Amino acid sequence: MTPPHETAVITPAMVAALCAIVGTDGVIAGDDELLVYECDAYTLEKHLPGVVVLPRSTEEVAAVVKLCAEHHLPIIPRGAGTSLSGTVLAVTGGVMIALTRMNRVLEVDYRNRRALVEAGCVNAWVTNAVKSQGLFYAPDPSSQSACTIGGNVGTNSGGPHTLKYGVTTNHVLGYEMVLPDGEVVWLGTTPDGGEDVDGYDLRGAAIGSEGMFGVVTRVLVRLIRAPQAFKTLLGVFETVDDASQAVSDIIGAGIVPGALEMMDQLITQAVEAAYHFGFPLDAGAVLIIELDGLAASLDKQAAQVVEICRKNRARDVRIAKDDQERAELWKCRKRAFGAIGRLSPNFITQDGVVPRSKLPEMMRFIQRCSEEYGLRIPNVFHAGDGNLHPLILYDERDPDQVRRALAVSDDI
Ligand SMILES: Cc1cc2nc3c(=O)[nH]c(=O)nc-3n(C[C@H](O)[C@H](O)[C@H](O)COP(=O)(O)OP(=O)(O)OC[C@H]3O[C@@H](n4cnc5c(N)ncnc54)[C@H](O)[C@@H]3O)c2cc1C
Known part of the structure; x- marks a missing residue:
């Protein structure tokens, strides 16, 4: 494990191994390109990650996380980087996993009023996808035209309409997450399941955890009827x-x-x-x-x-x-x-x-x-x-x- 405050070393062999997983166009390792990832919207502190990867699937995320675990490298999940509190700072360098290419609305279940989206999906795109059917996704941080559902889960985002509709945790039914050893788990309601979950209710565990428990890859969100x-x-x-x-x-x-x-x-x-x-x-x-x-x-x-x-x-x-x-x-x-x-x-x-x-x-x-x-x-x-x-x-x-x-x- 990298000792606290010592910057993790990313070797050329590690960059090559990451390229083998996500492709060369999914790895950012050049100093000037990495600058984009040096901070979030709290710009007072800056730390460059050693490398950024842009996976396209849960399998790719899991393979990257597993590789990092084997080499004791820190991972930093990242959405759009709009957080205001330095939550995506690569304080000891390491591998930043940016979810921005996993940005699709995968399925909309109108009968049960839910949507399955990838973690890098921009918040506003969820409502855009369903508004023609009179539905919307309620949590609306003021950054909603840029921030991602995965980032909203990481920070348990609210927004102007929180007063009446609540925060992210009130609208996330379940999610898929890659644990720090690369295992993929689903917490909470599954896309084909009922609202109740057997056993422990672990859904809330990672909501608001700022990426500390793993990388969220897919999220099942609740849709509600738009006001008349x-x-x-x-x-x-x-x-x-x-x-x-x-x-x-x-x-x-x-x-x-x-x-x-x-x-x-x-x-x-x-x-x-x-x-x-x-x-x-x-x-x-x-x-x-x-x-x-x-x-x-x-x-x-x-x-x-x-x-x-x-x-x-x-x-x-x-x-x-x-x-x-x-x-x-x-x-x-x-x-x-x-x-x-x-x-x-x-x-x-x-x-x-x-x-x-x-x-x-x-x-x-x-x-x-x-x-x-x-x-x-x-x-x-x-x-x-x-x-x-x-x-x-x-x-x-x-x-x-x-x-x-x-x-x-x-x-x-
Ligand atoms: C102009 C502006 C207005 C804002 N208004 C609001 C507001 O009204 N309400 C509000 O709550 N916030 C607001 N914010 C803050 C910010 O937009 C939210 O916290 C948002 O949820 C961050 O999303 P993001 O995709 O940018 O995440 P990032 O900033 O990239 O990441 C935020 C945290 O989530 C973690 N994370 C990101 N993706 C994942 C993932 N897939 N799996 C696990 N962890 C992950 C990161 O590690 C980090 O800890 C605002 C910010 C700006 C710049």
Whole structure:
């Protein structure tokens, strides 16, 4: 076994053995090509893997893992590399197994509302494959146009619609995984099985385990009926406190929106500059509130939400007038991180969850941290489930800013 912190050596013979399994076009070993795999979306730390392999089947993954086990080489499973916490860093080098060529939706079982997909399948492609039949795959991380189902399993991803529909573990019925010795197992419901599983329920074991237990190769996901109708509202508030109180009051009134998202002033300004939706530049915070369900029930709920927002001093509450406006609004929200480039060359995001009732207190704390450390910290987050994303802006060319960015991250 490679001792801790000592970089694993990948010999030419090992590269040749990997090529024999996945083909020469499935192995990346050149230094400049490996740079693509040196980090994920947490770009502050970087480690090059010794080699990257791009298998096309479970058999190829199993053969690679077995070879690595025999040679005591670390393996690092990787999807799209959009994780925000350095989970795919090859800290001691080793063999990175990127699943991006195993990206197909293999089968859709409409009668049982399930789909069998390869682990490298992009999240949004699952819904795209079934939406004509009125179904969708619910977990929708904001990175869903790039991130993979295998990565979602690795991180137990949530997203804007987690508030109502839950996270990845609530929508994965079972999966195939290659264990560290190369054995292939299926955990949970099988594609041809019923919902109940005999024996121990091990399905949850690897969900959220960041690839530590093996390489997931195929996933059986639950599909659900798409809501009949949506009403998407934009609430404009003078302060984050007022917007946070409106979040608590909406849930307190027994309304469970499909999504309840907040953007503070700094991120709203950046998003507006990038995507020109028409967000007010002087608002303290905006809320995106999406109601979904039976069309007949939504008008009443929307009226209640408008009233709650107004009671919390909302300056304006708008309802998206059609599907296109709704899509535009979501595009802005889901691409908010992409707009950060307008504010700063680098950012680190934290991803923490607090009880909804603590949102105002936490947002004030983040503001104080920002002042204390002299770094700007915009916030865009899943307010309904108290899932915060303070984005700490810094410039990596300035070592003191890097130091302060790490220190303020610790504090938060
Ligand atoms: C702009 C942006 C918005 C985001 N929004 C959200 C959000 O709303 N909600 C959210 O939860 N996250 C969000 N994220 C974080 C990230 O997109 C998710 O964690 C996503 O699930 C990672 O998927 P990936 O395919 O990129 O996985 P990677 O980053 O490649 O890997 C993530 C982890 O999963 C493991 N892994 C990957 N594939 C496999 C596999 N086949 N078998 C076993 N382990 C595997 C890796 O080893 C690693 O530990 C966002 C990221 C960005 C950049």
